[in-house]
Amino acid sequence: MVELIxxxxxxxxxxxxxxxxSCPSTLADGCGTGQQxxxxxxxxxxxxxxxxxxxxxxxxxxxxxxxxxxLDLHGSASDATEQMDRSQWERSAEMHGxxxxxxxxxxxxxxxxxxxxxxGVTAPDGPDDERYISDAIDAIADKFCIDRSRVYASGYSGGxxxxxxxxxxxxEKLAAVGLVAGIRAGLPKDGPxxxxxxxxxxxxNAPVRLIAFGGLADPVNPFHDGGSPYWKYGVExxxxxxxxxxxxxxxPDLTALSKNIERMTYEGCKPGAAFVYYTVKDGGHVWPGxxxxxxxxxxxxxxxEINATDMMWEFFKGFSR
Numbered sequence: 001m002v003e004l005i006x007x008x009x010x011x012x013x014x015x016x017x018x019x020x021x022s023c024p025s026t027l028a029d030g031c032g033t034g035q036q037x038x039x040x041x042x043x044x045x046x047x048x049x050x051x052x053x054x055x056x057x058x059x060x061x062x063x064x065x066x067x068x069x070x071l072d073l074h075g076s077a078s079d080a081t082e083q084m085d086r087s088q089w090e091r092s093a094e095m096h097g098x099x100x101x102x103x104x105x106x107x108x109x110x111x112x113x114x115x116x117x118x119x120g121v122t123a124p125d126g127p128d129d130e131r132y133i134s135d136a137i138d139a140i141a142d143k144f145c146i147d148r149s150r151v152y153a154s155g156y157s158g159g160x161x162x163x164x165x166x167x168x169x170x171x172e173k174l175a176a177v178g179l180v181a182g183i184r185a186g187l188p189k190d191g192p193x194x195x196x197x198x199x200x201x202x203x204x205n206a207p208v209r210l211i212a213f214g215g216l217a218d219p220v221n222p223f224h225d226g227g228s229p230y231w232k233y234g235v236e237x238x239x240x241x242x243x244x245x246x247x248x249x250x251x252p253d254l255t256a257l258s259k260n261i262e263r264m265t266y267e268g269c270k271p272g273a274a275f276v277y278y279t280v281k282d283g284g285h286v287w288p289g290x291x292x293x294x295x296x297x298x299x300x301x302x303x304x305e306i307n308a309t310d311m312m313w314e315f316f317k318g319f320s321r
Contacts, residue, residue, distance in 0.1 A: 031145035034063050039090070042101075044139035046132045053136050054080040054102040056090040057144065061099070066147035068098035069140060070316065071133070073116065073159030075182075077109040083156065086292040092313050099144055103136055105129065105162075116162035119169075120187040120201060121230040130166050134173060152316040154178035154309075156287055157220065160212075161230065167210075168202035176209035176274075176319040178312035181285045182221055183212045183277075185241035188232035194225050195232035197241040207272030208246060211315040212239075213308050215283025217300050239264070239277055246273035258305050276315065278306065 037059040043052050061067060070093065074083035080102035084090055093100040105114035106127040117126035137151055153174050155163035160182025167177050168186060186202030188195050214235050216223050224234040243252070243266050250268030257263055260282055266275040278288070284300010286293040289307030293299060 029142045029146075030140075031066065032063055033145075035061055035144060037061060039084070042139060042143060044135060046135040047128045049106070049127070051106065051132050051135070052080070052104055053140060054084055054104070055140060055144070056084070056093050056100040058094045058097055058099070060094075060097045061144075063145050066145050068150035068152065068317070069137070069144075069146045070098055070100045070313070071136065071151070071153040072100065072102050073133075073153070073155035073163050074102065074104065074114070075157030075159055076105075076115040077111065077113040079113050080104040082113070082292075083159070086156070086287055086290050087154070087309055088290065089154075089309060092309050096313060096317075098150075099140065099146060101136065101140055103133065105158075106132075116158050118158070118162050118230065119165055121161075129162060130169060133163075133166050134170065137173060147320075149320040150175055151321075152176050152178075152312075152319075154180065154312055155182065156180045157182045157285065160184065165202070167208055168204055171204035171206040171208050172321065175321045176211070176316045178308070178315070179210070179212040180287050180308050181214055181218060183214060183235055183238045183242070185238045185245065188230070196237050197233060199241070202241070202245065204245065207270060207274075208242070209272075209274040209315075209319045210242060210246070211276045211278075211312055213278045213280065213288055215280040215285065215300060215303075217282055218285045219298070219300055220285040242275055243269075246270060246275050248273070248275055252277070260303060261305050274315075274319070278308075278311070280306075 035057050037057050039056050042055050072087055072089050084102045089100040105116040107115045109115040117123050117129045160179040161184050164184035186197040189198040221231050247270035248266035252264035252266045255263045262279045264277040280303050282301050283303050286299050286302045288303050293302045
């Protein structure tokens with residue numbers, strides 16, 4: 001009897017070992033391992049080269065609990081560190097318990113910093129930055145405990161252009177997106193009434209949840225048509241195109257938050273889609289609520305009546321894939 005019990009025990013332990021090594025873990029990638037809070041650089045391969053992300057882990061991070069992830073893309077002639085200081089996503093991450101990550105372009109910019117290789121408008125033979133964004137999501141989820149159904153992204157200026165094209169092509173990767181001083185809806189083309197978005201270059205196959213911000217006095221990405229060749233069409237045409245993409249048949253409903261801030265909420269959108277736009281009537285090419293832009297007066301006035309980061313998170317947290 002003793003021998004039978006011993007054999008049974010050995011068989012049970014062996015079977016348990018086989019199950020452990022042959023079955024996939026019930027934990028998500030990156031879960032189960034403790035992480036020190038704060039900023040750190042994460043390096044990973046993408047397109048045959050090493051890329052990086054500047055990741056912020058909040059002090060409330062728990063390795064067994066899947067956390068939302070917010071990606072952010074800097075503007076041209078900038079970098080991940082400067083953009084984290086500008087956007088203050090780490091402050092929001094600390095308050096709300098998500099992981100924040102600043103991505104960084106690979107094309108050198110003038111006079112310094114980096115820029116994005118936006119498909120169709122930048123460097124045809126340059127780095128594949130759409131692949132890089134997807135690889136960044138995978139690399140961060142491999143390292144940290146991330147809820148892949150709650151991955152969000154924001155972008156400023158050139159980073160907004162890059163993110164807009166990414167969500168046109170890969171809407172399934174992101175639960176919601178935010179664009180600051182750079183709303184796009186596909187590549188520019190010449191139309192009967194001047195430049196306009198090319199519908200063939202932005203046909204997302206999943207609903208897009210979009211919140212965007214822009215200033216009427218933006219000297220870089222003009223509210224109306226104009227600016228550099230990669231801008232061409234203005235905010236109004238971009239908004240109209242996104243309303244069409246999301247199938248929004250009503251509105252927009254206009255709400256004056258103050259004499260300088262107007263919210264446009266598009267209604268009657270197709271299931272799962274959402275679109276809200278904030279106009280800063282005296283605003284420049286800046287991130288609303290960011291004191292960092294006070295150092296660059298040539299970009300125009302910064303409003304502190306709203307905070308784009310806080311408003312984006314309030315919008316983001318209502319959506320998942």
